[in-house]
Amino acid sequence: MSIQFSGIPSSIRKPGKYFEFNTALAVRTLPANKQKLLIVGQKTSSGTVAQKVPTKVFSDKTAETYFGAGSLCHLMARAAIKSNPYLDLTVIGLDDAGAGVAATGTVTFTGPATSAGVLTLYIGNQKVEIAIAKDDTATVIGAALVAQIAKQPDLPVTSAAALGVVTLTAKNKGICGNQIGLGYDLTNAAGVTVAIVAMASGATNPTLQDALTVVFAGDYNIVVTPFNNQTDLGTLKTHLDSVSGPMEQRPGIGVYGMNGALADATTLAGQVNSGRMLGAYVRCTSATKRRSMPYEIASAKAALLAYEEDPARPLNGLELSSIAVPDISDRLSRTEQETCLSNGVAPLEVGPGEKVQVVRAISTYLKDAQGVDDISLFDITTIRTLDYLRKACRERVALRFPREKLSSKTPPKVRAELLDVLMKLEELEIVEEVAANKAGLIVERSVQDPNRLDAQIPSDIVNGLHVLAARIELYL
Secondary structure: OOOOOOOOOOOOOOOOOOOOOOOOOOOOOOOOOOOEEEEEEEOOOOOOOOOOOOEEEOOHHHHHHHHOOOOHHHHHHHHHHHHOOOOEEEEEEEOOOOOOEOOEEEEEEEOOOOOOEEEEEEEOOEEEEEEEOOOOOHHHHHHHHHHHHHOOOOOOEEEEEEOOEEEEEEOOOOHHHHHOOEEEEEEEOOOOEEEEEEEEOOEOOOOHHHHHHHOOOOOOOEEEOOOOOHHHHHHHHHHHHHHHOOOOOOOOEEEEEEOOOHHHHHHHHHHHOOOOEEEEEOOOOOOOOOOOOHHHHHHHHHHHHHHOOOOOOOOOOOEOOOOOOOOHHHOOOHHHHHHHHHOOOEEEEEEOOOEEEEOOOEOOOOEOOOOOEOOOOOEHHHHHHHHHHHHHHHHHHHHHOOOOOOOOOHHHHHHHHHHHHHHHHHHOOOEEOOOOOHHHOEEEEOOOOOOOEEEEOOOEEOOOOOOOOOOOOOOO
């Protein structure tokens, strides 16, 4: 085999000793699998970064400055960073839609108080506390609540009071405002009653595609959306299929959150039906306690996915530290969890120490294009493993054969490199049975294009250990 030089021509006549460097064989390891997370959300006018500008975010405070205190982008970034402080995070904010309508809700007081007490108002995953003095009227209590809300700028709402009725208005217009949970605790304060009307009437999200068009050429492994409706999730699904396909090869998965009725979560998952989409679910319908909003659940789950760089390793039992613990009445039973897992919903549960944790990270993929039940992309680890395998093979071939000629000697050389990648992946327990499937590794010249090689790469990926079934035999 003749040696090929890149920088030393064969026509040299001047005497000398000429040496060049070849780095094509230097890398013998697999590529790193660092995960990059993209959050798409809404900003407020107080944010310093213009809309549709992808921006690196390193802390809760910078997210507040860039996108506005209490905005969707701010609260989503906060939830993600709490789940994974070492996250590689980019956020792109959208202005509210011009035709958007902000959700509103009310808290109505009656009085006066015949004894002192404390009111705790829960707004989403945050709480507002005020003291109530003896003889305080409804108007006084309402004014005190508005004053305290003004002191907590990272709340997702603004407030105004009139004659004991406090009106809460979502800072961002659109459907997400309807999902801001309201609840309260009233300690002592005899003579005072509290009536809550849930947040509602929010309408018209900004166009998600506007943000996705900007980042189309970017490389993000995980994309989070605050919008959990069929239309917007369909937009994200189309985006992921496009950037992850064989031509673009910038693979990613999408994450959204749900916190309402179980039936709504399973219905939506069936409508999405994608191996690249994960719907995280924790039920939080209690009217008295704090609850995490869907976009916070999605951000926390996505940050946890980004933390695990081994694509084949399950996330079972990992904690989402930023998510509010649901009331006992809201916690999913084992049967309900099975229902989730059979219908494309990735449930969360409350584990030891009252911590919210992952049950099993599954995709929304349920049926193939013919409508036939299909478990091939059930676990989200499956598509993540395939993405990494493709990356490892692609980078090895690119490194070894940057300017390769195509002759009869080329296919076996390429095959040898692909086999080496598979063997190294087997060492890391990402694929298995490489030797058994070796005959299926085919590299051949195309019968249609004289400048092309075609390859078939058998990939028996390693599955997660999710179930152990055992029978205990009793001997007397």
